[in-house]
Amino acid sequence: MADVIKDLYNSSLEQGFVPVQIKDSIVHPLPMCNPPKSVEEDLRPITLNSQLAKVMEGFTLNSLSKQVKGKLDLKQFSINGTSTVQALVYLLYLILATDR
Numbered sequence: 284m285a286d287v288i289k290d291l292y293n294s295s296l297e298q299g300f301v302p303v304q305i306k307d308s309i310v311h312p313l314p315m316c317n318p319p320k321s322v323e324e325d326l327r328p329i330t331l332n333s334q335l336a337k338v339m340e341g342f343t344l345n346s347l348s349k350q351v352k353g354k355l356d357l358k359q360f361s362i363n364g365t366s367t368v369q370a371l372v373y374l375l376y377l378i379l380a381t382d383r
Contacts, residue, residue, distance in 0.1 A: 292339050305339060308332045 295301050312326040319325035332340075358373060 288335065288338060291335075292342055295339070305333060305336045308336070 291302075295305075309331045310328045311331065312322075313329045314326055316325050
C-alpha cells in the first residue's frame, strides 16, 4: 500500500496534477452557538479531507518545512516545535504593553 501512495504522490508532483479525488473535501457548518441565528456569524466551516490527502499533505509539509521555517515570522505559533505557552506569553506581553 505504501508503494502505491508513494507512486501516486511522486507522479502528482512530476506531472503538476492533483487528482480530483484527493482535492475534494466535505465542508460541514459547525455552529458556534446554539441555536445559530445567522449563517454568516454563527456558523464556521469545518473541512473533512480524505485520509490519502492528509498523508500526501504531510509528505509535502515535511519536505518544505525545513526550507520555509527560517523565513516565517517568529510569532508564527502554529508550527511544530512551538508551544501554546509561547503564544500565551506573547499575548500577555501585548496586553501589558498597551497604553491604557
